Amino acid sequence: MSSFYVLDSDSVSIRQTAVADIPEIVKLQEESFADLAKIGNIWHPDELKSHLNIFPEGQLVAELEGKIVGSATSLIIQLSPVYADHTWNGITGNGMLTTHFPAGDSLYGADISTHPRVRHRGIGHKLYQGRKDIAMRMNLKRMIGGGRLYNYCEYSEKLSPLEYAIKVVECNVHDLVLSFDLINGFNFIKILSNYLDDARSLNYASFIEWINPHYRQSLK
Template sequence: MIKKDILNNEFHVRNATVEDAVQMEYVQKQCYPTLHELELMNRNHFINHIKIFPEGQIVVEKDGIVVGSASTMRSFFPIADKTYLETTDNLWITNAHVPDGDWMYGIDMGVLPEYRGLGLSREMYLVRQEVCKSLGLKGQIIAGMTIGYGRVKDKMTIEEYCYTLEIKKFTDPTVTPQKKAGFRWIKPLYNHINDPEAGYASILMYFPVDVDYKI
């Protein structure tokens, strides 16, 4: 089980418990204000994740309050394009989690806005990588939301925006840090998630366990 003190022992990373589900729901709502309500996880989703794959569910707390959380499942390397809801079994992961899957698929990560910029997402990625190693997994897979598209959506298409990210002409507040962390670009996923500010898109990436964390 995970239990790690970080940032001068001010924050603590640990496995999520069912008692955390209400606070994880709150983090989700605060982190994704433009995400369609049908794609927002609630406490019951989080409880189900914890029951199905307890090792892969993580929270960061400060003074007993959950300020960040991350949800994952086990999977084989994806070969077909799927929407976010299709990938996650409509957020429940019951039929999407593969017990003998050799990759960790990160389906959610969020930090309360007032605690951003401290490196808490980085710490959760690090812990997830440690979990991958302990379980003998090949690494992490994520679909990073193109959150920065909302700033330029009147100037270019989402396809053009993704290309600028690929050639590093633009930076994105979510995708760029993930790439710097060690995640490797696979391809854009258009019409993947119901969030207009992200152009309904994400970037599929992977982070093998044999790559050192760079941030």
């Protein structure tokens, strides 16, 4: 559809999510994550409303010509130890963000999506930059997340999840999610098992981390 065609990302604006955006975000989720939508693993209106009630500053949308073409959901947490194992349901309060901890030191990326018709045009990068801006503005130490190993299902008979992730880090294999995270300045930390019910990743995710270069210890 021509209304989704983008020559560059300059015409895309990133702003805070509003309640009126919820129906479009649900539709975006259905089209961005068709595989997860089949099993109900996408945002539902009650969850999105909860996000806005709990942490409105952490919710972003990408807008193009009046249409929502991307979204990002975040919350603040404090892990102990800093690289503790966790699951998506556990860290997000089963998607409601009730685990949001304003006094925490880490912005957690619970979800990021771009419409399939506008991928690879810088929109995801802009959403990540929006998250980084939040982390810097709120003087958070880092941004972390669990990215599903999207293409691992194609390599699982030959490689362990860690071996697969290392090959992605070394640019010997491309992964739709982890490769994108690495390009956006994240470091791969370790593998998270049983992270999310997902046939493509076989439930494995990569623990990723971006350190805020402007973090000021004295203010925390």
